[in-house]
Amino acid sequence: MAVDKSMPILIVDDYKTMLRIIRNLLGQLELNNVEEATDGASALEKMRNTDFGLVISDWNMEPMTGLQLLREVRGDDKLKNTPFIMITAESKTENVIAAKEAGVSNYIVKPFNAETLRSKLVSVLGDF
């Protein structure tokens, strides 16, 4: 089944430049219904108000990390099935394992390119 390109996507990063880059790269894939959050708490609040088709989050944020956000999402009955991609500079094996154990849908290591983002989106959401 083709992906609905109008679905709302939430991107979470405390670097506003990074939010802008991800938004632009998603735009190149015609995914333009994008909302932003600069920390885990506001991301959760937005998720409770909007039914997002995908969350793309940084890991290294304060006070709530991306991993903690992921655990909150997976622990919430209403949000737990939301696809969640982690984009992070943390590339150690133990990080990837921790994210997987917490229920991450996919994992992108920074710096990344548009093709990597596209392939991970296809992997999580299907062809579009």
Place this chain on the structure above:
Amino acid sequence: MNGSAQPIDFESRVEELKKERGDHVSIAEVAEVVESIMATIEGDVTGLDLRVYKELDSIAHYIQAAKSEIVELCPDDIREQHLPAASDEFDAIVKATEEATGNILDAAEKIDNEGNRLGLKEISDQVIRIFEACSFQDITGQRISKVVGTLKHIEERVDRLVHAFGAQMQGKKMRQEQSESATEDWEKSLLSSPQLPTEANKQAEIDALLASFD
């Protein structure tokens, strides 16, 4: 003199100091204990006493040499000037690269819109490369944050060192300040670029300053 009494006395004196001062017994205080024990060694001494005496003498010299070398490093200056200045410079790097990246993205977005309007795929492909490359700012920012964290750790260690040496650091600092000529200081102060944005003159201010000489 009891030959085996001295090491026990040394340990007990250090223990007493620890009880009084916790884990922050200064090197000067330890040296003082060693010296005071050495001063009590007099009269007939046994072979064991002599060995203990030599060991204590060696410890005292070692501590004195270490003290001199550390004081020469001027840890007070490192703590008060160099480390904070380095942190400020790193903060300025992060801010400047963030601003520059923002400007690059502004331009790239405009080019992208124009490329889309004209239906030029090659433009769009190249703009994607610009977007990708701009993520360097996030990575360098994180790396610099780690370095700043390391600097803070060093600052804490140096702080303990300065605390341990106290008055001797002040003496060294004053001697150094007196030995540097005013001319050298002035010339050094001219070589501190680039200034932090909060300290730097803007081009218009420099122009005005130059014009004021006419």
